[in-house]
Amino acid sequence: xxxxxxxxxxxxxxxxxxxxxAIIVFVVVRVVPGNPIAMMLPxxxxxxxxxxxxxxxxxxxxxxxxxxxxxxxxLQGDFGTSISTRxxxxxxxxxxxxxxxxxxxxxxxxxxxxxxxxxIIGTRYRGRRTETGVDLANGIGLSVPDFLWGLLLIILxxxxxxxxxxxxxxxxxxxxxxxxxxxxxxSIFRLRFDLTGNLLRHxxxxxxxxxxxxxxxxxxLLKQSLKETVNLDYAVLARTKGYSETRVIxxxxxxxxxxxxxxxxxxxxxxxxxxxxxxxxxxxxxxLGNMAVxxxxxxxxxxxxxxxxxxxxxxxxxxLLVDMTYAFLNPRLRHA
Amino acid sequence: xxxGYLTIRNxxxxxxxxxxxxxxxxxxDLQPGTIRGLVGESGAGKSMIGKxxxxxxxxxxKVVEGEILIDGxxxxxxxxxxxxxxxxxxxxxxxxxxxxxxxPSHRIGPQITNRLVDILGWTRRAAEVRALEVLEEVQIxxxxxxxxxxxxxxxxxxxxxILIASAFAAEPKLIIADEPTTALDxxxxxxxxxxxxxxxxxxxTALLFVTHDLGVVAKICDSLxxxxxxxxxxxxxxxxxxxxxxxxxxxxxxxATPRHTDPDASLLxxxxxxxxxxRAELGEADxxxxxxD
Numbered sequence: 001x002x003x004x005x006x007x008x009x010x011x012x013x014x015x016x017x018x019x020x021x022a023i024i025v026f027v028v029v030r031v032v033p034g035n036p037i038a039m040m041l042p043x044x045x046x047x048x049x050x051x052x053x054x055x056x057x058x059x060x061x062x063x064x065x066x067x068x069x070x071x072x073x074x075l076q077g078d079f080g081t082s083i084s085t086r087x088x089x090x091x092x093x094x095x096x097x098x099x100x101x102x103x104x105x106x107x108x109x110x111x112x113x114x115x116x117x118x119x120i121i122g123t124r125y126r127g128r129r130t131e132t133g134v135d136l137a138n139g140i141g142l143s144v145p146d147f148l149w150g151l152l153l154i155i156l157x158x159x160x161x162x163x164x165x166x167x168x169x170x171x172x173x174x175x176x177x178x179x180x181x182x183x184x185x186x187s188i189f190r191l192r193f194d195l196t197g198n199l200l201r202h203x204x205x206x207x208x209x210x211x212x213x214x215x216x217x218x219x220x221l222l223k224q225s226l227k228e229t230v231n232l233d234y235a236v237l238a239r240t241k242g243y244s245e246t247r248v249i250x251x252x253x254x255x256x257x258x259x260x261x262x263x264x265x266x267x268x269x270x271x272x273x274x275x276x277x278x279x280x281x282x283x284x285x286x287x288l289g290n291m292a293v294x295x296x297x298x299x300x301x302x303x304x305x306x307x308x309x310x311x312x313x314x315x316x317x318x319x320l321l322v323d324m325t326y327a328f329l330n331p332r333l334r335h336a
Numbered sequence: 337x338x339x340g341y342l343t344i345r346n347x348x349x350x351x352x353x354x355x356x357x358x359x360x361x362x363x364x365d366l367q368p369g370t371i372r373g374l375v376g377e378s379g380a381g382k383s384m385i386g387k388x389x390x391x392x393x394x395x396x397x398k399v400v401e402g403e404i405l406i407d408g409x410x411x412x413x414x415x416x417x418x419x420x421x422x423x424x425x426x427x428x429x430x431x432x433x434x435x436x437x438x439x440p441s442h443r444i445g446p447q448i449t450n451r452l453v454d455i456l457g458w459t460r461r462a463a464e465v466r467a468l469e470v471l472e473e474v475q476i477x478x479x480x481x482x483x484x485x486x487x488x489x490x491x492x493x494x495x496x497x498i499l500i501a502s503a504f505a506a507e508p509k510l511i512i513a514d515e516p517t518t519a520l521d522x523x524x525x526x527x528x529x530x531x532x533x534x535x536x537x538x539x540x541t542a543l544l545f546v547t548h549d550l551g552v553v554a555k556i557c558d559s560l561x562x563x564x565x566x567x568x569x570x571x572x573x574x575x576x577x578x579x580x581x582x583x584x585x586x587x588x589x590x591x592a593t594p595r596h597t598d599p600d601a602s603l604l605x606x607x608x609x610x611x612x613x614x615r616a617e618l619g620e621a622d623x624x625x626x627x628x629d
Contacts, residue, residue, distance in 0.1 A: 127395070233436040237499075240390040242424020242455040244417070255441035331441065331486040 014316045021312040022074070022305070026067050029304050035059070036083045036299040057083065070302075074309065080302035084295070089306035093288065097310065098181035099169055100280070100287035104273050106184075106203055107210035111272070112265070114211065115218025122219070123226040123249055134219065141216025146275045150209035150282045157205060164205050167284035171198055206283040210275050214268050222261045229253035259330055266322030270315045340365040341542040342389065342510050347402030348625070349388065349566075358397055359384060360567040360621060368509065369540040371533070373553035373574070375589070376563035382546045383432075384566070386512040389544075390429055391419060406510065424455035428503035430513040430532070434495035434520070438487035445483030448502045456506060470501040474531060493524040497531065504535055511536070512544045517552070529556065550593045554578060562586050565618045585614045 037053050054060045058069065070080060079089035122134035144152075158166035170176065170183060174195065178186045184203070187195040229235060230253045238252045239245075277289035284290070288307060295303040342364070349359040359381050366372045374382045387393045389404055391411065404411040406426055411419050431437040438447055448470070449463035458466070464483070471479035474497040487495060496516065503511050513532060517525040533556040536543045545557060553560050553574060560577055562570035562585065570577070570586040581587045588606040 233431055233433060234439040236392050237429060237431055237437050238439075238450075239392050240423065240427070240429040241451040242420040244420065247454070252439055256439070329441075332488050 010320060014313075017316055018309065018312055019071075022071055022309060023067070025305055025308040026070065027063065029299075029301050030063055030066075034299050036301055039299050040083070070305070079306040079309070082295075082300055082303045084298040084300045084303070089302050092291065092303065093306050093310050095181055096286065096288040096291045099183070099285065100273070100276050100289060102182060102184045103203060103207055103280070103285060103287055104210070104269070104276060106207040107214070107272055108265075108269055110207055110211035111214035111218060114215035116222060118215070118219035119222035119226055120249060120254070122223045123230060123253075124246055126227055134223070138216045138220045138223075141212050142220065144213070146209050146213055146272075147278045147282060149212050150206065150279050153205045153209055154282070165202050166205065169199065169202055169286050170195070171202075174198060202285075206279045206285055209282075210272050210279055214265075214272055217268055218261060218265060221264055222257060225257035225260055226253050229257045232256075255329070259326065262326055262329065263322060266318055269318055273311065273314060341368040341407060342366040342544065343403070343405040344385065344389070345403040345405070347385070347388065347399065347404065349384065349393065349397050349399045352396055352398050357622060357625070358566050359388070359399075360565065360618065361625070362402070362563075362566070362568055363571070364544075364561055364568065366510070366542050366544055367558075368542050370558040371536060371543040371545055371556055373557035373560035374544060374546045374563065375548065375550060375553060375560055377548060380563040381566035382548075382563050383514055385563075386429070386514050386544060386546050389512060390427065391423060421455070424451060425506065426508055427510045427512065428506065428508040430500055430503045430511060430516045432515045432518055434492050434499055437499055438495055440487055442486075443483065444485055444487065444490070444498055448483070448498070448505055451502075451506055466505055467501070470505045471498070473504070473535065474498070474501040476501070492520060493528070496520060496524075496528055500528070500532060500535065504539060504541070507539065508541065510542045510544070512546070514546045515548070517549075518547075532556070550590060562589065564614050567618055567621065569614060569617075583614075584610050 036057070037050055037059065040053065041049060051060065058066060061069075073080060077090070079093070081087065082089050082092055085092065118134050118137065122131045125131055153164075154166050157163045165171070176183070176195070177190065177192070180186050184196065184199045187193070187199060226249060230249060232253075235248050235252045238248050243252075276287060277292050279285070280287045280289035281293050288310070292304070292307045294300075295307060343366070344362055344364040347359055347362040348357060350357050362381075362385060364372070364374075364385065374385060376382045384393065384397065388399060389406075389411070393399070399412060402412070406422060409422060411422070414422065438444070445464065445467060448467040449458075449460065452458040452463035452466060453460055467483060468479050471482060476482055476494065476497055482490070482494075482498070490498070496519075500516070516532065517528050520528060529552060532543070535541075536556075545552070547553060557574050559573045560570075561568045562577075562581075562583065564585050570581055570583040572582065577586065578590070581590055585606070588610040592604045592606050
């Protein structure tokens with residue numbers, strides 16, 4: 001059964017990746033300067049106090065010993081307790097994950113729409129001024145990083161023309177009737193479109209900041225790929241059937257040109273999620289990335305480890321999803 | 337000489353960058369229901385004429401003068417949308433390479449029916465019935481199954497049959513076949529050639545057959561135009577051409593054609609002095625030519 005073998009080999013790769021990530025993050029957070037005990041005790045605490053607290057958290061044991069205890073627990077679904085908030089890491093992380101997922105997916109949607117739109121327009125008007133304009137916009141999108149877009153957007157749409165709120169996930173005054181952390185999705189299901197609007201307005205700037213660099217990458221690769229495809233024989237044949245240039249691009253060239261772009265979107269989307277760490281901080285958006293920064297500042301070792309493991313899991317899942325979509329879109333792979 | 341279904345008058349095209357002439361005042365007349373061969377060596381511009389008619393000239397080329405009349409309407413004077421509608425309804429292309437002319441992302445069925453539905457406004461059902469009909473006409477067994485398959489599942493010969501079926505599906509008055517057998521192996525070539533000429537006869541289509549193979553011309557064409565350097569150097573009916581071409585280049589070309597009646601004879605190239613003479617003729621024509629764009 002080939003499908004079973006694929007699933008099994010995928011599962012094993014994922015496991016090996018996770019073990020690797022776990023080892024790296026575990027060692028790194030213990031090697032870098034600063035330690036959580038020093039953060040918890042007032043300055044001038046005695047050595048005896050420090051040692052007692054270290055022993056309480058198991059930090060006096062060797063790194064190897066600490067790792068086996070922690071990883072053994074992780075495999076049983078216990079990610080430990082946050083040092084700074086004393087709450088279970090798993091609860092903290094899963095509580096914040098939906099906010100980051102909603103933000104990243106919104107950013108991805110914006111990036112795909114903007115990127116595909118720019119690529120299609122640039123191809124339709126290739127060799128003319130419009131294409132130069134698209135190329136110029138791409139160049140800017142590629143050379144300005146997401147956090148700088150964030151700052152620019154805050155200045156322009158938050159300060160100069162205050163069209164959008166510059167911080168938070170939702171207005172603090174609002175009464176939230178939600179039972180999950182997927183606010184945006186739940187607000188739609190509950191038909192509370194006033195809340196949906198409020199959430200979207202908060203999400204707009206951080207999502208756009210995350211989306212712009214990715215949109216530029218998508219636009220650049222897809223346009224290049226489209227421009228090659230529109231000159232292939234089947235596209236020419238479609239033109240002789242009476243199809244307009246736009247139809248040729250959309251129905252003949254696009255399905256074929258999308259394939260190479262799709263792989264890229266998968267890889268770049270993981271970078272985008274990495275970008276949420278800074279962007280969420282910038283916009284005080286209460287997601288996983290913002291929590292990661294807090295965890296690092298507080299040297300909250302179990303929390304850092306939990307967040308990193310979760311990020312690694314998300315990245316693996318995205319790659320799997322891309323491969324599956326690729327197989328679905330390409331008929332030549334579908335039956336293989 | 338008028339009243340042809342396709343009439344090309346004084347058509348010249350140049351390279352956009354250098355202004356060099358690629359088509360030199362071409363005149364071609366194709367009568368309804370007949371086959372005209374368009375012969376010449378590589379780079380003679382024979383494919384370019386087909387592309388100019390269909391409106392798919394490469395961007396590097398530009399038509400600077402002349403008329404392309406289909407059913408009396410000048411394609412070069414029509415608005416883009418009108419031109420596309422006229423071409424889509426009246427004309428079809430049988431492309432050279434069946435391996436690249438079908439879209440790998442779409443199933444066979446829609447690639448035959450799309451013109452009928454999107455351009456000619458048929459219902460999907462009627463178009464599918466028609467597609468089945470033409471697939472059976474090109475002797476594809478199990479046509480209903482083939483329509484659900486993707487191009488990569490089919491052989492080159494099958495794909496060329498499908499492209500031929502697709503060309504005839506809308507009952508066009510004019511078909512341009514651009515070296516439709518060149519990419520196929522020899523045994524399949526013969527079947528495909530026979531198929532095209534049978535279908536042409538049955539449907540009464542006017543066929544412009546672009547080829548470098550005089551043997552093919554002798555077999556299926558009624559008339560032919562010999563091109564050199566984008567100029568028609570000989571325009572005649574097939575019988576008189578093979579009985580004695582008027583132009584020195586035509587004679588040399590005919591002499592250079594290998595014959596299977598005498599397989600040991602060495603291949604004759606077109607002699608240098610003939611090439612020189614025909615080049616001089618082109619040079620003279622270009623000196624007298626005044627651009628009208």
